[in-house]
Amino acid sequence: MRLPFPRLRPRPRPGPAVPAPPDAPVMEFRGVALTYPGPPPVEALKPCELTVMRGEFVTIVGPSGSGKSTFLNVAGLLDSPTSGRYLLDGIDTAGLPDRDRTALRGRRIGFVFQSFHLLPHRSALENVALALLYTSVPRAERLARARAALEQVGLGHRETAVPGRLSGGERQRVAIARALVGRPSLLLCDEPTGNLDSANAASVLALLDELHAAGMTVMVITHDPGVAARGRRTLTVHDGRLREEVAA
Template identity: 55%
Template sequence: MLELRDVHKTYPSTPPVPALRGVSLTILEGELVAIVGPSGSGKTTLLHMMGTLDRPSSGTVRLTGFETSELPDRELAGLRAQRIGFVFQQFFLAEHATLLDNVADGLLYTGIPHRERYERAAEALAAVRLDHRLHARPTQLSGGQRQRVAIARAVVGSPAIVLADEPTGNLDHATGQAILTLVDALHRAGTTIVIITHDRDVAARMPRQVHVRDGQIVSDTAAGRP
């Protein structure tokens, strides 16, 4: 599904800042994985590499068989739009658009006809138990409901993998647990999910935990598997 081999990322400055130092990581289809580490450990940079939002300084990133470093920007953007769903801590919803519009917009660059986009959006909102609020706006929702909309938008196109960056970070404990229960349900339905988190309690719920520190993987509960 996703493979990183000896990935380095150094940001130019004086002196240069190494953010990733030789990271190798394989995510298999259907896995639910937590990438966990403290602030400044390289988690966000790793997310950017996995999500093709940035290119490594060296090393390779393969997504569903495609070597991303060999793709021009336009093809890479198309691959990202079709193969990856993103969930962010800040939700990033259009405040004055309906929930249906917000989720349907996740399919804008896929070539899917207008009517089908909205049918799929309604189905995705039903999957996160918001089918009764299709025409509400994000300003009318709680934080937990907004995050459910963001998850619906991430999965509406049936991406190969969902990358979630601190999806419970802006939520109270009870609401965060509800979101994680939803993540568990999506995983059981076959979605491949990677969650970036600094919260060890969140990571402990995941079948696989990859710990990152100082730009390197220091432990992986899947180490040694065939």
């Protein structure tokens, strides 16, 4: 028996999405920095410049405590920088109210995490469709888009399976489908292979390669040099400083 979607109070719907200029970078950091207040203050991300164009595959590496998580939080509009400007799809996010930042994040960024974050008693289809629950998309279209996203990641035949019946690699593919269903500009992945064995990790990385080849802008944050090597550009974070690795 299929469980119904949860009866939750809907949030206010955001205004209509503003189309991104076709030549605008997906991400642009202009002197972006983040300092946590003290005492003493901690300069978690030092002023940095970064431009990510549409269709790029960028990897971010660095040791524990280097500032990768801070970078992720700023890039994902989870934290606001204390200085500088962050443009997402040409939209200046500085000074946006929390409600507008949340709406922009939901429309423009698809998140993939190490721990999947799937609801255990919902099917793969329902887990993916729930990403659209607080949008203006009608229920029938939510389900249709969820099916299409599962097909895109090679799991159309597993739409009725709950997470406990899926392998680790399949669960991560469902999580990727959930990130894609909103048709984001940026797929932001935080250690997407961290909980997978080598075979499932290779399968997920191959899927990210396919998505990139199809035109998706992909950013992967990782501590694994092998994963980092999949990117067409690699950036390092060390002591809060962001630098680009230059190939020999």
